[in-house]
Amino acid sequence: MFRQIGPTEIIIxxxxxxxxxxxxxLPELARGSGRALRIFKAETKGLMxxxxxxxxxxxxxxxxxxxxxxxxxxxxxQAKPTD
Numbered sequence: 001m002f003r004q005i006g007p008t009e010i011i012i013x014x015x016x017x018x019x020x021x022x023x024x025x026l027p028e029l030a031r032g033s034g035r036a037l038r039i040f041k042a043e044t045k046g047l048m049x050x051x052x053x054x055x056x057x058x059x060x061x062x063x064x065x066x067x068x069x070x071x072x073x074x075x076x077x078q079a080k081p082t083d
Contacts, residue, residue, distance in 0.1 A: 021029060 018026065
């Protein structure tokens with residue numbers, strides 16, 4: 001019913017791709033696809049590692065408090081009167 005893809009079919013597919021995207025865009029497309037694949041692999045590996053870990057220590061409270069405190073720039077902008 002179905003047969004394997006031969007060299008003729010591969011050449012036809014490559015010709016259609018070159019006609020659609022042009023020769024100048026192909027390296028950019030390949031580079032972008034490679035980056036996306038690398039990011040995807042890293043994220044899936046991170047999710048797998050995250051599933052394997054058991055939470056033994058809670059996050060430190062100090063880290064959350066530091067994020068909540070206003071910075072000096074925020075205090076200066078609040079202290080200036082507006083016209």
